[in-house]
Amino acid sequence: MDNSGATQQSSGPPQGESNHVPLSPISFLERAVRVHPDRLAVVDGDVTLSYRGFYQRSRQLAGALQAMGITPGNVVSTLGMNSRAMLEAHYGVPMAGGVLNAINARLDGASIAFIMAHAESRVLIFDRSLRSVVVKALAQLESSPPLLIEVEDASDDGSPWDRPAPHAYESLLESATPCSPRLPDDECDCIALNYTSGTTGNPKGVIYSHRGAYLNALSNTLTLKMDDRTVYLWTLPMFHCNGWTHTWAVTAAGGTHVCMRRVEPARVLNMIHARGITHMAAAPIIMTMLLDRPEASTPLPRPVLLATGGAPPNSATIARMSALGFDVLHLYGMTETYGPSLVCQFQPEWSSMTHEARARLQIRQGVGTFAIERVALKDPVTHEDVPADGQSLGHLMLRGNTIMQGYIKNPDATREAMGRGWLDTGDIAVMHEDGYIEIRDRAKDIIISGGESISSIEIEEIMMSHPAIREVAVIARPHDFWGETPHAFVVSASGTDTPNEADLLNWCREHMAHFKVPRHITFQTSLPRTSTGKLQKYALREHQKTQMATA
Template identity: 50%
Template sequence: MDAPLFDRDLPRTPANHAPLSPLPFLQRSAEVYPQRLAIVHGDLRRAWAEVYARCRQLASALQRRGIGKGETVAVMLPNTPPMVEAHFGVPMAGAVLNALNTRLDPESIAFMLDHGEARAVIVDPEFAPVLKKALALRKSSAPLLLVDVEDPVYTGPVERIGELTYEVLLAEGDPQFAWSLPEDEWDAIALNYTSGTTGNPKGVVYHHRGAATNAVSNILEWDMPKHAVYLWTLPMFHCNGWCFPWTVAARAGVNVCLCKVDAGAMVDAIREHGVTHYCGAPIVHSMLVNAPDELKKGLPRGVKAMVAGAAPPASMIEGMERLGFDLTHVYGLTEVYGPATVCPKHPEWDGLDIGERARLNARQGVRYHLQQGAVVMDPRTMQPVPWDGETMGEIMFRGNITMKGYLKNPKATQEAFAGGWFHTGDLAVQYPDGYIKIKDRSKDIIISGGENISSIEVEDVLYRHPDVLAAAVVAKPDPKWGETPCAFVELKAGAKLAPEDIVAHCKKHLAGFKVPRAVVFGELPKTSTGKIQKFELRRLLESTSALDV
């Protein structure tokens, strides 16, 4: 069949088509707002024109060192200016950025360097000792260009392991380097490793199109204005900072770098720099909520905060409202560039009590603007579940904001994309308004006496207790019931509770079979981004017996 008349002989040319990429965001901000502030780090201030020139120098220097298209450049950096620059300079060279989790052990880092076939590593002095150990554990004999960053804000011990410094590397490059867009927007821009609980982590490959579309979606979901002042509390190694290095560049905003996240540093930065936006796991926001009132005096109202990693409990929402902060709940995974759904609030929710607002805001919500689909489906039939808020299925994504696949792992990639959708492994329901609500990870459902118990449901109840700072519930083997819920609880400073107090609280809100049969108090193991590591709690249960109550 012939093409329609209006489409016949219409060519695709550079004049009417360009690959989508976040790299032009930086170029435009440098051209339109060359002298506007782009980066704050201690006493350092850089404008967008200077940042653009430095990124071009980095790209040029990497190419002159023989690093180019499709080759990996790893970085082991905190939230510092070189980390911002790497998000542009590395892909401008045609290379792929691998931002390493700075909290990992040398064995994991060694695996990632080998698996990702890194050609270069840029390292902050704080992490040089760990990287040095990782280099000794590598199985690959391929040479690595090692680059040391000199960070004026860092005051700890310094061990040089590189053959040159970052500034010397940049000096090798051309600030007028003529970089180009990728030949194909499907080209890789970044490699991020999942924090696998067993076996080796999987390498998640991002493409230029996905990075650009998620960066723009961040703007749309947050109504992010020009020149927003963004505080880096979220690690940039985590899903490339949820794509916010590219988002901030698109808005010609300000990157306020923060190497260490604590309540005092956050409050100081918000006051001093007029911070308008920041992101983080629940623990980051809880730091502010639970900080002494004296510390929080004078905080500006209207700061926009984005939370993901776990649903915000009522106590956090109430605490953020007292601060005058506007909290937005998002959800996603490494495989979907960080956040890919959002829970938009409606004006009619404002008149509801805090418990009901918390219930509504705790939902994972609806798809990001530029994500094609986010639905709850029956993984056996691949049909959407009824929107009744009760029928359980698996959250699945499809569209631009979805990874290329897992590096060197075709089997895992095929399984993840079975049926034309990305399978998250998160079990959820969908409400009549279309909002999604996670009930559990497929591996976290507790099956007790044949009844399914959602660990998240029990955790939500635990968080309602005013003395609970953090909580996690996992399955404890039981000779009679098969499994029963075991609650691990981290209390707020100065709080004193007995297991019986926790059980009594749960009995007020849960069916009897859902109430924890064991309670363990103590600090909960967390990832560098604040997520509670349930697999560590399961290991603890295997090695010790929790107190039955």
């Protein structure tokens, strides 16, 4: 019998309900409640939820949002720390057909107002402890304020509230009719809107699809080797790329989410022992904080996989963490790639190396994750691949199923980032002979401080509004604790007194989020420029090195 054509596509309908279901991470929670309804799903302080309870509360949130008028495509913003409410929003909002916009809780009121206005947020779910910044943001949104839902947390900043009382989160859920969740009609519909840190002006809204979130979450379960024994400690903010999609990945694995609203090193180590933590993710600064604790001299009772990203950790830190019992996995990603897109995949032969030798390999960014199909280093002009020799520099470019849909309301920026068939990350790197990527510089001068991305351009623009400043240039300065901090080089305006450094820093704190405020200010008579007037930041970096060496 000739079966040569048996594998060819039939002439019938290409797909239907039997063989095509839209991909969405909503289905992970629905599966979890079917397979293990009584398993511990969420720990949030003294409150615990089974998967049955987690699912029920997410459905009640969805019902409450629909009763408030949320329809498919409407944006629901959140402003909060890691909690069960933030986890529930990752399911309840898309269950209601809405788009989740998790806002960085460290931003100032003006930035929050810009994001909500640009996203056209219909509802804001926020922690009571963040009332003061919410009040500042709402003051700039009088023409189109969102409906408000306040999550009752343990702290209250005491801010006066001069507007109608917001809905109380728990009361709202108790009175809501649970929603019957349904998958999106199109898996490419938007599930989340995440804003960049504004590297070239205002923040850009990155569109995540249900399909991309589903695939990245599954990629993470494989990359981090999650399963139903996973106990995941939330030291990574859920507002960062939806917690690198771990908000959905841990549920897909059937593991347990252990919430931590604020990262306190002593409490992290205590939770590892008390809760049997198996996985966590954090910026390199968290590793430094842990190693500074006296408790860190005691090896862990069991290995803990720690995924880290942001400013590359140094090899000495990784070596010390490995000796303590952490399996450090170095990741690279960006908002435009749903978080992790490269992983320094551990090779078996590395096991026989010393901690120090192994750490020198682990600081590399690595290879593509499961959902990234191609990783390349290309000349940004010719788009030709550069040699994998560990020396030739090229722009890191990515292609795959977990690349953003684009920037909302910004087709020009979308074309610039991915108009040639690749996402150009803007990062400059080398590729080693083994195919592992190592980033050498950032084309857009981003400063990674404590895991937060800070735009040097944004700081420069704000500082230039000071009447005593004529010119300013900001670069990253290495910092043992934060990884990097902003360093401003300032030229005073003619006819004015040179501002006092302390006064200038206080002024900065009044006009930008505190984590963006420069830690160092150097006063100059001029800034180095080319003959065509282009600022030479590399010369400032050299000056900085000399300055630090003689300090």
